[in-house]
Amino acid sequence: MAAAIALSLRGRGVSTPNPSVGCLIVRDSVVVGRGWTQAGGRPHAEAQALEQALDRARGATAYVTLEPCFHLSPRGPRCTDMLARGGVARVVIAARDPDPRTDGQGAAFLAGQGIAVETGLMAAEARRAMAGFFLRQTLGRPHVTLKLGLSLDGRIAMPDGGSRWITGPAARAHAHVERARHDAILVGGGTLRADAPRLDVRLPGLKARSPRPILLGSGDAPPGWTVIRSPEEIATLEHVDHLMVEGGASTAASFLRAGLVDRLLLYRAPILLGAGKPALGDFGLASLDAAHGRWRLTGGRMLGPDRLEVYESVESA
Amino acid sequence: MAAAIALSLRGRGVSTPNPSVGCLIVRDSVVVGRGWTQAGGRPHAEAQALEQALDRARGATAYVTLEPCFHLSPRGPRCTDMLARGGVARVVIAARDPDPRTDGQGAAFLAGQGIAVETGLMAAEARRAMAGFFLRQTLGRPHVTLKLGLSLDGRIAMPDGGSRWITGPAARAHAHVERARHDAILVGGGTLRADAPRLDVRLPGLKARSPRPILLGSGDAPPGWTVIRSPEEIATLEHVDHLMVEGGASTAASFLRAGLVDRLLLYRAPILLGAGKPALGDFGLASLDAAHGRWRLTGGRMLGPDRLEVYESVESA
Numbered sequence: 359m360a361a362a363i364a365l366s367l368r369g370r371g372v373s374t375p376n377p378s379v380g381c382l383i384v385r386d387s388v389v390v391g392r393g394w395t396q397a398g399g400r401p402h403a404e405a406q407a408l409e410q411a412l413d414r415a416r417g418a419t420a421y422v423t424l425e426p427c428f429h430l431s432p433r434g435p436r437c438t439d440m441l442a443r444g445g446v447a448r449v450v451i452a453a454r455d456p457d458p459r460t461d462g463q464g465a466a467f468l469a470g471q472g473i474a475v476e477t478g479l480m481a482a483e484a485r486r487a488m489a490g491f492f493l494r495q496t497l498g499r500p501h502v503t504l505k506l507g508l509s510l511d512g513r514i515a516m517p518d519g520g521s522r523w524i525t526g527p528a529a530r531a532h533a534h535v536e537r538a539r540h541d542a543i544l545v546g547g548g549t550l551r552a553d554a555p556r557l558d559v560r561l562p563g564l565k566a567r568s569p570r571p572i573l574l575g576s577g578d579a580p581p582g583w584t585v586i587r588s589p590e591e592i593a594t595l596e597h598v599d600h601l602m603v604e605g606g607a608s609t610a611a612s613f614l615r616a617g618l619v620d621r622l623l624l625y626r627a628p629i630l631l632g633a634g635k636p637a638l639g640d641f642g643l644a645s646l647d648a649a650h651g652r653w654r655l656t657g658g659r660m661l662g663p664d665r666l667e668v669y670e671s672v673e674s675a
Numbered sequence: 676m677a678a679a680i681a682l683s684l685r686g687r688g689v690s691t692p693n694p695s696v697g698c699l700i701v702r703d704s705v706v707v708g709r710g711w712t713q714a715g716g717r718p719h720a721e722a723q724a725l726e727q728a729l730d731r732a733r734g735a736t737a738y739v740t741l742e743p744c745f746h747l748s749p750r751g752p753r754c755t756d757m758l759a760r761g762g763v764a765r766v767v768i769a770a771r772d773p774d775p776r777t778d779g780q781g782a783a784f785l786a787g788q789g790i791a792v793e794t795g796l797m798a799a800e801a802r803r804a805m806a807g808f809f810l811r812q813t814l815g816r817p818h819v820t821l822k823l824g825l826s827l828d829g830r831i832a833m834p835d836g837g838s839r840w841i842t843g844p845a846a847r848a849h850a851h852v853e854r855a856r857h858d859a860i861l862v863g864g865g866t867l868r869a870d871a872p873r874l875d876v877r878l879p880g881l882k883a884r885s886p887r888p889i890l891l892g893s894g895d896a897p898p899g900w901t902v903i904r905s906p907e908e909i910a911t912l913e914h915v916d917h918l919m920v921e922g923g924a925s926t927a928a929s930f931l932r933a934g935l936v937d938r939l940l941l942y943r944a945p946i947l948l949g950a951g952k953p954a955l956g957d958f959g960l961a962s963l964d965a966a967h968g969r970w971r972l973t974g975g976r977m978l979g980p981d982r983l984e985v986y987e988s989v990e991s992a
Contacts, residue, residue: 367992387800415868417935426750484735506828508698508828508829509966510829510939510984510986511823511825511829511953511954511955512826512827512829512830512953512954513829514827516960516962516963520963521963523963524963541982585798595802622827622947624781627967627985628968628972629970630931630955630958630960630966630969630970631929631955631963631966632928632955632957632959633956635830635919636828636830636953637828638828638831638948639949639950640834640950641947641949641951643948643949646833646837646838646840646841646948647841649826649943649946649947649948650802650946652946652949653945653946654945655945655980663972667827667971667982669827669945
């Protein structure tokens with residue numbers, strides 16, 4: 359299932375309106391099919407994996423990160439039908455599909471076809487990989503990652519605004535992979551005017567994966583940009599399940615003030631700046647006590663000389 | 676030798692005017708004696724370890740973190756004499772003693788007595804444990820550790836100055852062990868007036884290990900405090916090999932501006948503050964490029980929910 363979840367991340371950022379699902383078909387300990395949700399949402403992961411497996415799917419086990427779809431769609435066949443027709447003997451599902459058109463009915467249909475069905479294996483990890491899809495269902499808004507590249511003393515730029523470069527090439531490449539996994543990137547007006555950022559994915563072969571640029575503010579935006587007036591308006595963005603907020607400090611603060619940050623992606627360089635621009639503006643924290651218990655460290659690693667730390671909001675877990 | 680270095684840390688903070696040395700005597704794979712420099716510098720580590728080993732030192736190997744002393748002192752016997760008289764067959768030395776009264780002569784004397792002598796095993800680690808002693812010899816000043824307890828966004832206090840507590844009990848206990856390993860703690864006038872800090876070691880059994888309090892500034896200091904006017908004056912502090920700078924932001928900046936910080940001890944809590952006091956004031960950094968390449972990560976661990984990171988100055992390495 360860990361491999362299926364890793365596969366599912368390949369579709370992140372391009373699979374909307376569908377969640378990016380991963381599927382692995384295994385027979386006699388050999389992987390005979392792998393799939394993930396393709397750009398635009400079709401084909402589904404199961405369809406792709408079954409097409410690879412062909413006859414080898416008979417009697418095999420399918421690992422799938424989300425309950426296979428049961429609802430009929432004009433856009434393609436139901437995965438439940440395809441799995442049954444493919445002859446799989448067992449389906450292991452990580453997370454149940456909260457969409458009321460499937461929600462347990464997919465698993466029940468498969469069981470009714472004589473297929474062994476198990477649900478819940480690595481459900482938390484699978485839900486994390488599809489966090490935006492689940493938040494859309496529960497809170498009606500995308501999942502928000504706040505990305506900061508900062509010094510040991512929490513500065514994101516020199517006093518003159520210069521921030522090239524705080525982090526090194528390995529950290530910047532990692533941030534570009536993260537961009538590719540998001541449907542949209544948002545910056546504030548100050549960052550747009552000061553840095554004129556290219557919010558694309560500058561990695562070989564991933565240029566086409568550049569997310570949609572969004573401006574929070576009231577000014578003019580370059581062609582192709584979407585403008586929203588408040589953090590709450592992210593709920594209205596179509597086909598955006600995963601949003602990355604890249605700066606600056608007051609934009610980040612406005613998302614924190616609105617309680618709309620689910621994940622922190624902190625790239626910390628081993629430097630001290632002393633003076634310069636702080637990472638965050640005032641977001642209305644009432645007391646020191648109120649700051650505690652909100653964030654949980656869920657990942658950390660070195661990227662060259664820099665350190666990446668990932669925190670997730672305890673509330674959106 | 677790693678065990679001898681760990682023993683040597685027990686004398687840190689109380690062994691001045693002598694460096695805190697560790698000594699382990701091993702015979703037939705059994706530890707027969709352990710010692711470290713005692714309060715006030717005597718007895719030496721070797722004397723203590725030999726006293727434990729008694730006759731079992733004959734034919735044994737002594738591991739010692741610093742070259743045994745060769746120079747005569749009215750305060751006690753020479754360790755080179757004691758080791759030879761104790762009958763050890765082999766002496767393994769981590770770091771050569773830079774004091775010209777010993778500097779290689781201790782090792783030569785032991786070899787002349789028919790004892791096998793090796794020098795250099797874990798020398799870098801041993802030098803790090805006695806960093807202040809070596810800096811006194813080379814630069815004529817103590818080793819300086821800058822300690823910061825900060826939020827993910829680099830704040831050390833709320834806008835009203837409140838900082839109790841940013842870090843949790845495990846991090847604070849660790850910081851008190853670090854205090855015990857320092858000869859003196861320094862704060863600035865602002866911190867003294869705002870926090871009236873008790874710079875003692877609040878750990879069971881370690882109260883007596885509280886370091887000497889030092890004020891950087893021009894105001895009045897409480898009884899028992901030493902006052903200095905500039906970071907450079909640390910060179911004049913007697914019996915201070917290891918100094919810990921605890922705050923606030925402008926005091927920390929004045930030490931960085933003077934190039935007088937050898938080690939950063941960062942306790943980072945998983946909280947965001949947004950507003951509040953930054954960790955550091957302006958220390959005159961010329962450019963972003965100039966910030967790079969100065970600090971090397973040499974240790975990191977979780978302390979409850981908080982993360983400790985230790986950086987060392989590339990220049991003082």
